[in-house]
Amino acid sequence: MNVGTIAMLIAGLFCFGVGAYLAATGNRTTGIALMAMGLIFQVLTLRQLKSARRTHGDEQ
Numbered sequence: 001m002n003v004g005t006i007a008m009l010i011a012g013l014f015c016f017g018v019g020a021y022l023a024a025t026g027n028r029t030t031g032i033a034l035m036a037m038g039l040i041f042q043v044l045t046l047r048q049l050k051s052a053r054r055t056h057g058d059e060q
Contacts, residue, residue, distance in 0.1 A: 005048045012041030 016038030023031025
C-alpha cells in the first residue's frame with residue numbers, strides 16, 4: 001500500500017465520522033455531504049487496493 005492509498009483511507013474514515021457527528025447534532029446537509037465524500041474516498045481506496053492486487057498479485 002502506498003502513501004496515497006493510506007491517505008485516502010484515513011480521509012474517508014475522518015470525513016464519514018465527522019459527517020455522522022454533524023448530521024446527528026443538527027447540521028444535517030453538511031453532515032450528509034461529508035458522509036458522501038467519506039464513502040467516495042472509501043470506494044476509491046478499495047479500487048486502488050484491487051488494482052494493486054491485480055497488478056502485483058500475491059507477491060508479498
